[in-house]
Amino acid sequence: MQHYKRLIESKAPVAILLFLLSFGAFSLSLRNNFVWDDVEVIEKNYYSFKSAHIASIVIPKEQEKVIAYYRPMVPISMVVDWDIWGVSPFGFHLSNIIFHSISTVIFYFLVLVMLGELRVPRKEYIALISSVLFALHPMHVESVSWVAGRTDVLCGLFFFLAFTFHILSYRKPRFLALSAACFFLSLLSKEVALAFPIVALGFDLINRRRTSQSVMYGILRYTAYAGLVLIYFYLRGKEFASVPGLAGEGVHQSTHNIYRIWEVLKVLLSSYLFYINKLVFPFDFNAFIGIVPRDPYYLVSSILVILILCVIGFISIRKREDVTAFSIFWVFTSLGPSSLIAIFNISSAPLAERYLYIPSAGYCMLIGYLIFKAGERIKNQKAVWAFTFLLSLLYLLFSIERQGVWKDNLALWGDASKKSPYYAIVHSNYGMALRDAGRTDEAIRELSIALNPDIKDTIRGRAATANNLGLAYIDKGDYRSAEKWFLRALYYDSTYGKTYYHLGLIYFIKGENENSASDYQTAEGYLKKTLEMYISYGRANLLLAKVYMRLGEREKAREQAKMALRSGLIEPLSTEARGILNGPER
Numbered sequence: 078m079q080h081y082k083r084l085i086e087s088k089a090p091v092a093i094l095l096f097l098l099s100f101g102a103f104s105l106s107l108r109n110n111f112v113w114d115d116v117e118v119i120e121k122n123y124y125s126f127k128s129a130h131i132a133s134i135v136i137p138k139e140q141e142k143v144i145a146y147y148r149p150m151v152p153i154s155m156v157v158d159w160d161i162w163g164v165s166p167f168g169f170h171l172s173n174i175i176f177h178s179i180s181t182v183i184f185y186f187l188v189l190v191m192l193g194e195l196r197v198p199r200k201e202y203i204a205l206i207s208s209v210l211f212a213l214h215p216m217h218v219e220s221v222s223w224v225a226g227r228t229d230v231l232c233g234l235f236f237f238l239a240f241t242f243h244i245l246s247y248r249k250p251r252f253l254a255l256s257a258a259c260f261f262l263s264l265l266s267k268e269v270a271l272a273f274p275i276v277a278l279g280f281d282l283i284n285r286r287r288t289s290q291s292v293m294y295g296i297l298r299y300t301a302y303a304g305l306v307l308i309y310f311y312l313r314g315k316e317f318a319s320v321p322g323l324a325g326e327g328v329h330q331s332t333h334n335i336y337r338i339w340e341v342l343k344v345l346l347s348s349y350l351f352y353i354n355k356l357v358f359p360f361d362f363n364a365f366i367g368i369v370p371r372d373p374y375y376l377v378s379s380i381l382v383i384l385i386l387c388v389i390g391f392i393s394i395r396k397r398e399d400v401t402a403f404s405i406f407w408v409f410t411s412l413g414p415s416s417l418i419a420i421f422n423i424s425s426a427p428l429a430e431r432y433l434y435i436p437s438a439g440y441c442m443l444i445g446y447l448i449f450k451a452g453e454r455i456k457n458q459k460a461v462w463a464f465t466f467l468l469s470l471l472y473l474l475f476s477i478e479r480q481g482v483w484k485d486n487l488a489l490w491g492d493a494s495k496k497s498p499y500y501a502i503v504h505s506n507y508g509m510a511l512r513d514a515g516r517t518d519e520a521i522r523e524l525s526i527a528l529n530p531d532i533k534d535t536i537r538g539r540a541a542t543a544n545n546l547g548l549a550y551i552d553k554g555d556y557r558s559a560e561k562w563f564l565r566a567l568y569y570d571s572t573y574g575k576t577y578y579h580l581g582l583i584y585f586i587k588g589e590n591e592n593s594a595s596d597y598q599t600a601e602g603y604l605k606k607t608l609e610m611y612i613s614y615g616r617a618n619l620l621l622a623k624v625y626m627r628l629g630e631r632e633k634a635r636e637q638a639k640m641a642l643r644s645g646l647i648e649p650l651s652t653e654a655r656g657i658l659n660g661p662e663r
């Protein structure tokens with residue numbers, strides 16, 4: 078028994094154990110492919126991962142504001158992955174797992190430092206239980222197994238470091254610089270880091286640091302944090318595409334302000350209950366959650382749960398059970414930015430499991446503390462470890478099972494289409510996954526479901542689906558049907574530029590089959606239209622270069638090939654563009 082006690086109280090071996098546990102639990106993701114946004118961002122645009130671009134990623138140039146997010150740490154990490162691994166899903170997934178494993182270790186030390194500051198006895202035991210639960214929590218699968226989900230993992234890693242250094246800075250002010258630096262890196266990873274100063278302030282207040290020296294030093298500390306927030310918003314403002322508006326703003330614009338505020342509160346309260354339920358019962362998964370539950374019973378339940386947690390927090394403060402109060406405060410505060418996504422038009426889905434990465438830290442702190450304290454009250458520590466083992470095993474089994482769903486787009490969107498059958502995006506994505514798997518007829522059926530009038534979608538979304546149907550018919554060699562669907566896409570949304578490119582492709586193919594100059598000229602018109610709508614579209618430049626080659630206009634072809642290479646092309650398209658530049662081609 079003494080041997081195990083010494084082991085638990087030895088921080089280095091425990092940290093190594095937690096790293097290995099986290100890594101092993103998610104190692105099945107190493108066999109996964111790129112899915113969802115990974116395909117467009119990494120697999121089809123890897124040529125943009127150049128070290129020379131890092132400075133412009135961090136400090137954006139004045140340009141047309143077409144970027145939806147300002148998260149430079151994420152593309153920088155992908156540049157490093159590309160330099161090491163090339164276009165290898167294994168390498169990118171390995172980085173995600175390592176980031177999560179490091180986050181788990183940092184979280185362990187965070188809990189130790191926090192409990193030490195609150196003078197909680199036997200802190201090593203509570204920190205170990207909390208960290209094991211954090212390492213294995215099933216709601217982390219989306220963040221870890223999806224390469225693009227590393228935004229939350231990176232943000233969490235720096236968030237935990239920042240908070241750890243924040244506490245250490247109480248006694249050694251030099252740690253304030255490290256806290257501020259990590260906070261800024263967290264901001265550069267994801268917007269949820271804006272919750273950090275509030276979390277830190279809440280801990281300061283709950284910890285009752287109210288001496289005059291603490292007040293003066295606190296002013297300095299929060300001035301530094303506020304300054305970094307201002308710098309962040311300045312940099313973000315140079316690149317952010319637009320300021321999002323309220324969800325459904327057009328619908329409610331003419332209604333009374335009080336009604337609008339109530340609608341916002343309903344969404345906010347319901348989203349909080351949704352996320353709290355996911356933290357407590359992390360066994361029901363869905364990659365695309367298209368709506369916030371808003372029925373009256375759900376809303377009433379949300380209000381009751383939030384009130385109960387607030388009362389528990391208040392009583393905990395009165396009884397000096399500061400860990401309980403702060404853990405609840407952490408969950409509430411860090412859920413705030415993610416819950417706002419349900420209110421503002423920021424993402425295609427208002428709710429997502431990946432948003433729980435940082436809030437789950439507060440939940441795991443709370444559960445670890447309560448489990449250990451329950452064992453002390455019943456004077457049975459064996460029951461503590463037995464319960465921890467069973468809960469951890471349950472978490473592990475569900476995490477392993479869920480990683481299999483993220484192995485490729487076919488599995489992911491097949492699962493999502495069953496769980497969110499009334500949303501077009503899941504059927505459209507599943508249809509494209511079927512197409513990529515060579516199951517063209519099934520793809521056409523699934524894409525047709527997405528265009529059903531009863532299926533929820535935007536005009537832009539319908540245009541994208543019709544465009545994808547056209548691509549499926551190209552695969553079948555049915556160019557007449559393909560053209561019909563491309564024209565239908567333009568009927569839905571005439572600004573959907575990719576469709577003009579695909580119409581250009583159709584007429585280029587017709588020109589090739591029939592040796593028709595008029596078809597090449599029609600293709601030229603569509604491709605020029607495409608390039609009017611995009612700042613950079615290398616494929617369109619290359620296809621236009623080939624059109625000009627067929628029309629005998631070699632200088633124009635060379636110019637378009639140069640622009641294609643400048644824009645960036647994957648292989649073998651870049652080789653084809655260089656061939657047009659360097660030698661004659663039919």
